[in-house]
Amino acid sequence: MEIEDMLKISPYSLDKESKQKILSERLNYLEKFHYEHCKEFRAVKDNLTPSPDFIPVRLFKEFDLKSVPDNEIIKLMTSSGTTGQSVSRIFLDRSTALNQQKVMSKIVADFTGASRMPMIILDCPAVLKKRELLTARGAGILGFSIFGTKKIYAFDDDMNLKLDDLKEFINEFGEHKILLFGFTFMIWQYFYKTLKNLNTRLNLNNAVLIHGGGWKKLASESVSADEFKKSLNEICGLVNIHDYYGMIEQTGSIFMQCEHGNLHASIFSDIKTRRPNDFSECNFNERGIIQVISALPVSYPGHSLLTEDEGEILGEDDCPCGRLGKYFKVHGRLKGAELRGCSDTYERR
């Protein structure tokens, strides 16, 4: 089934069996396509025994992995690695980019209601300066922007909160549902903390906040997901808050968090957890290395990836929110390897 046809199905409406049928057909296609068109992917598949069902997400940092000719690439996305770290490089052709947009909008609409709405982007415009070279932040903003009728950035390029503009925006569109989008850490650091310092409250009772990007930085400040929600609720009345789990390597088919705090796989994606000692699949409620699967990537071999995150599948087709598919929890990055012996040598490699 083509993505075009899958888009006609409601993203959380298929039970295990029906989803399996559609998704595995698509994945078999992608598997074959990438094997034929990406020599690096083929080398991994051919040279490793047993041949793996996934490739490590790290490979996108070390190789330019492409499955379409260079002249079809229209966009390069990079992860926003901190200084000194290497970044993932993801090459998009027109149809993959378009499918990412469509699928994302389909998934998000399930949580916000179908219509477009006024949108506050909790970031600065500078992130989007170069459209042909997108960072993860930029890609997220761009992806979510399609939901915005009227849009405003909450910060100037120095990350100062534009409080007056925001108030005016909320006044003008307050009776509509407003969509807020941003990255978890940015929201905490520049939105929440600024409002708190200014001792200012905003009225966003009616708004919906979608945020992503992970908890690594907030965990280091000991801010839990509960505290994050509670604090935002206090400062601007937000109740409708959804985290999402996604990565630049699988833009579009993101895993949204439902009202019950669970992350969900849609019909465009699947999630598995793997045991470190043999990569076998974990049972439900057993922690393991997260493998993410997406129906979208055609221009690069990103349909099945072993991440460096730890998580656990909580169940399938029976989340109290009513959405079908697997639901799960992420426990953050895998603990860094504690090597015995010569760390000195290791780090320099």
Add this chain to the structure above:
Amino acid sequence: MKDVNIICGTDEIISKPLQAYDDRVINFLSDLSRALMNIRAWPDVVSLGFWCRRANLEKMRSTCHEYNFRIGRGLCFHIAPSNIPVNFAFSYMFGLISGCANIIRVPSKNFEQVNIILDIVNEKLKSYPEIYSRTQFIKYPSDNNNITAEYSLKSDARLIWGGDATIKNIRALESKPRCIDICFADRYSIALINSEAVMNANEADLKRLAENFYNDTFLIDQNACSSPNIIFWLNDNENKPARLKFWQAVHEYSDSKYKIQASIGVNKFSKACEDAINFDIQSTRYNNKNLIWLAELKNLDENLDTFRGSSGYFYEYVLNNYDELFKIINSKYQTLTYYGIDADELQSLIIKNNLTGIDRITPIGRALDIGIIWDGFDIVRTLSRIVNKE
């Protein structure tokens, strides 16, 4: 000195040398030995203690025939390695045996073993004033070059552990004209196994071999210079039963002992993918587990010494003959661990073939056993001078 923390030993070091293998040093070390060997919770501390027992020291002394005319070079400055926790103490002992006074910069990492050892040294030093006045363990931020420079200026010898980058940095600092540096650079090590010997090994032999191999590799995640990265097979036939027999034994021994951290599992997998892409190397997860990865080399690359194994990722190559191996050996190669090989023959072949590398041939299981001859240096003879009478 500002920012320098003296954590054990004297404040005022006396750099007057002692005779090599001085009786007081031997008494002190064998005293230490007994105390160290009581620390059962730390096998590496015990093995340090075992190494400096009186019988072993006497044996070493007996092989140094001219020790009566050897005297320390003076003050020895040790930049101790931050990899293996007990090696700072070995370094110190080498210095003492040579007759030097010793300033030892201990690793910045907070190893429990370091504290345990220093507590014992501190206690024992009380009965040995001559040793006490020649002992100073210090800590300071390793990036503080000013301090390193100051110590360098007054040293008669420097023992520099810690790899190429550290060596480059410290060599650039001025030292006395006659100062001698012993540098332990980044090295590369390999193993050589005779397939026929593995085939002939009985169950007990095989189990011991597996345990020995584990101690050389998994025990420190292959993360020491002397830990093998490549296993070379000699006299192997095409059906590779010896290799299967060996790896099965290693697998059985390691499976219960070694806990695979998730990130290490991902690292090994990623490494296999990189090797597959970059070099078309085929690799196998042994028994479908993530414990032993075997990456089969099709040919011997000139840059073989950049192929690093880690945490149970091993390269393998079936040798047709020694010449094939000798061709790729360069000065990076340090230890060759072996099983079922005529070591005497190999030793002479290394000389005969004018090789620039391999300083050490030792049975599998002893890769990490450090001694006064290390990295191609006779450390005691280098840190002491000979008083020659003609």
